[in-house]
Amino acid sequence: MFRDLTIDELLAVQAKGPHTFIDVRSPKEFNEATIPGSINIPVFNDEERAEIGTLYKQVGQEVAKDRGLEIFSQKLPDFIRAFKQIDTPMTVFCWRGGMRSKTAATVLDLMGIHTTRLAGGVRTFRQWVVHELEQEDFSPTFIVLNGYTGSGKTALLKMLADKGFPVLDFENLAGHRGSIFGQIGLEPSNQKKFDSLLVRELARLKQEPYVFIEGESRRIGKVSMPSFLFNKKETGVQLSVHLPVEERVKNILADYEPDKYPELFQEAFQIIKKRLHTPIAKQIEDDLAIGDFASVIKLLLENYYDSRYEHSGNQHTEIEYVHITANNLDDAFQQLLGVVERLELNK
Incomplete structure (x- = not known):
C-alpha cells in the first residue's frame, strides 16, 4: 500500500538523493503551476478532464466517476509503461491529494510499482511556498x-x-x-x-x-x-x-x-x-x-x-x-x- 507524505517529509526525502515528482493532473494544470522539477504523467488529458468536470456539474458524481474509470482503463497500459521508465524513488500528486493521485498510486501499487503520494497535493505545496516567502x-x-x-x-x-x-x-x-x-x-x-x-x-x-x-x-x-x-x-x-x-x-x-x-x-x-x-x-x-x-x-x-x-x-x-x-x-x-x-x- 502506498504511503502519504507531508510536505516536510517530501522535502526531507528530496534532500536525500534523486527523487522523481510526478504530477498526474492534466497538461494545462501542470503548465500553470507545479512542483519545480516535476514531470507530467496525466490521468486525464485536458479534454477528458473538461468532459468529466461537465458531467460532474450537470449530471452527478457517480456518472462522472464511471466515465473517468472508462477513460482511464483504456489508457492504463501506457500509463503504467511511463512509470516503469522511472528509475528513482517517486511521489505522485494532484491538486488536493484527491481522487487522481489516489487512483494513480493505488494502480501502481497493484502493478508492483512503489510510490508515495503528497498529502494535500499542489495546494499544500503552494501554501508552503507562500509561507516560506512570508x-x-x-x-x-x-x-x-x-x-x-x-x-x-x-x-x-x-x-x-x-x-x-x-x-x-x-x-x-x-x-x-x-x-x-x-x-x-x-x-x-x-x-x-x-x-x-x-x-x-x-x-x-x-x-x-x-x-x-x-x-x-x-x-x-x-x-x-x-x-x-x-x-x-x-x-x-x-x-x-x-x-x-x-x-x-x-x-x-x-x-x-x-x-x-x-x-x-x-x-x-x-x-x-x-x-x-x-x-x-x-x-x-x-x-x-x-x-x-x-x-x-x-x-x-x-x-x-x-x-x-x-x-x-x-x-x-x-x-x-x-x-x-x-x-x-x-x-x-x-x-x-x-x-x-x-x-x-x-x-
Missing part, C-alpha cells in the same frame, strides 16, 4: 548589475554563474526579459510558478555571503518580485555597466533574435508606438517591414529606452554606483571580476 529570510548581500537596455546584464550573470559565482536570475524565473518585447521567444511564468522557482533558488543560495542579480523593477512581465527582495535589491551594492550603443544593439540582436519572430515584434511595437515622435515611429515601422532590426533597436534605444532609464535613475540620485565602462561584453566581464575581487578584499 518569512522574508534571505541574508546574502545583493550585488546589483544596472545599466541601459542592451548592456549585457543577463549575459554577465550567465558568465558569472559559469565561473561558479552565486547568481539569482529573476528574468529567467519569470520567463520574461522585463521589456515590452520581453516575452518574445520565451514561456512567461505566472506568479505561482515564479514563486515556486524562487523559493527553490533562495534555498540554494541562502548560505552565500553575496548574490549577483540584475537591477529589475519589481514587476517582471506577468509576475512581481516579493517586496522584501525588491527592498534588499534597492539597498544592495550597485554596479552600473556602460557599453557603446553599437555593442548594445549587438547584444539585443543576439538575445532577442528578432528575425525569428518578426510578426511578434511588430505587434509589440504597437504598444509603445504612440509614445514616440511620429517620424521616428514611421521609420521604425518601415525598418520592421524590411527586417532591418539593427536600425529598429538603435532607434528604440535612442528615442525610448535610454530616456526611460535616465528618468528612473534620476529618482535615485542618492545611490552610489560602481561604474564599469567597457568596449564590449568581454571587457565588461573582466572589469566586473576586478570589482568583485576588490569588494571581497574589503570585506
Whole structure:
C-alpha cells in the first residue's frame, strides 16, 4: 500500500538523493503551476478532464466517476509503461491529494510499482511556498548589475554563474526579459510558478555571503518580485555597466533574435508606438517591414529606452554606483571580476 507524505517529509526525502515528482493532473494544470522539477504523467488529458468536470456539474458524481474509470482503463497500459521508465524513488500528486493521485498510486501499487503520494497535493505545496516567502529570510548581500537596455546584464550573470559565482536570475524565473518585447521567444511564468522557482533558488543560495542579480523593477512581465527582495535589491551594492550603443544593439540582436519572430515584434511595437515622435515611429515601422532590426533597436534605444532609464535613475540620485565602462561584453566581464575581487578584499 502506498504511503502519504507531508510536505516536510517530501522535502526531507528530496534532500536525500534523486527523487522523481510526478504530477498526474492534466497538461494545462501542470503548465500553470507545479512542483519545480516535476514531470507530467496525466490521468486525464485536458479534454477528458473538461468532459468529466461537465458531467460532474450537470449530471452527478457517480456518472462522472464511471466515465473517468472508462477513460482511464483504456489508457492504463501506457500509463503504467511511463512509470516503469522511472528509475528513482517517486511521489505522485494532484491538486488536493484527491481522487487522481489516489487512483494513480493505488494502480501502481497493484502493478508492483512503489510510490508515495503528497498529502494535500499542489495546494499544500503552494501554501508552503507562500509561507516560506512570508518569512522574508534571505541574508546574502545583493550585488546589483544596472545599466541601459542592451548592456549585457543577463549575459554577465550567465558568465558569472559559469565561473561558479552565486547568481539569482529573476528574468529567467519569470520567463520574461522585463521589456515590452520581453516575452518574445520565451514561456512567461505566472506568479505561482515564479514563486515556486524562487523559493527553490533562495534555498540554494541562502548560505552565500553575496548574490549577483540584475537591477529589475519589481514587476517582471506577468509576475512581481516579493517586496522584501525588491527592498534588499534597492539597498544592495550597485554596479552600473556602460557599453557603446553599437555593442548594445549587438547584444539585443543576439538575445532577442528578432528575425525569428518578426510578426511578434511588430505587434509589440504597437504598444509603445504612440509614445514616440511620429517620424521616428514611421521609420521604425518601415525598418520592421524590411527586417532591418539593427536600425529598429538603435532607434528604440535612442528615442525610448535610454530616456526611460535616465528618468528612473534620476529618482535615485542618492545611490552610489560602481561604474564599469567597457568596449564590449568581454571587457565588461573582466572589469566586473576586478570589482568583485576588490569588494571581497574589503570585506
